[in-house]
Amino acid sequence: MRRAWTSPVLLLIAGAGAATGLFRQERPWAGGVLLLMFVLLAAMTSPLLFPRSIGALEARRRSAVDGRPVVFWRPGCTYCMRLRIRLGRKARRLYWVDIWRDEAGAELVREANDGDETVPTLLVAGRPYTNPDPAWVREQVSSSR
Structure with missing residues (x-):
């Protein structure tokens, strides 16, 4: 069960880290779009699809x-x-x-x-x-x- 969720969780962590960097640079739109892309990729690679x-x-x-x-x-x-x-x-x-x-x-x-x-x-x-x-x-x- 754990192996099935490893990739989606890593994508969420990476997306959150990248988006945080953009938020700190005061680029909230870019951070939000990047975070959304990572969330969609995580959903697509998860068993939920x-x-x-x-x-x-x-x-x-x-x-x-x-x-x-x-x-x-x-x-x-x-x-x-x-x-x-x-x-x-x-x-x-x-x-x-x-x-x-x-x-x-x-x-x-x-x-x-x-x-x-x-x-x-x-x-x-x-x-x-x-x-x-x-x-x-x-x-x-x-x-x-």
């Missing part, structure tokens, strides 16, 4: 029942963020597994990627796909039951 994660075993069980894909991801991954943002509201129809919280999910990703924890890795009908095109993923979500 993603739908609630479940365990890999539960996600695979649910996927077997309704045919929805399973996404294995980790906080701070730019490719995972790109996929999540490009999916929009359809992202809620997928099952998301945070590999930093779920060892079974991390193991499945390592098996699918020759020992690497490359994410996002999708599991569609039991078959893994590493870093797929978001348009293709939208098609898979639309075609699932």
Whole structure:
């Protein structure tokens, strides 16, 4: 859990430090804008942007029942963020597994990627796909039951 929040917290600390310097130089607008940028970056790299994660075993069980894909991801991954943002509201129809919280999910990703924890890795009908095109993923979500 701690590892997922390390990057966002460090971004907030760095942003607060940089903004404080600008505030002390009597440049409040620049400080406020800089602080806002760091807060937005922290939010984007935090687990808050993603739908609630479940365990890999539960996600695979649910996927077997309704045919929805399973996404294995980790906080701070730019490719995972790109996929999540490009999916929009359809992202809620997928099952998301945070590999930093779920060892079974991390193991499945390592098996699918020759020992690497490359994410996002999708599991569609039991078959893994590493870093797929978001348009293709939208098609898979639309075609699932």
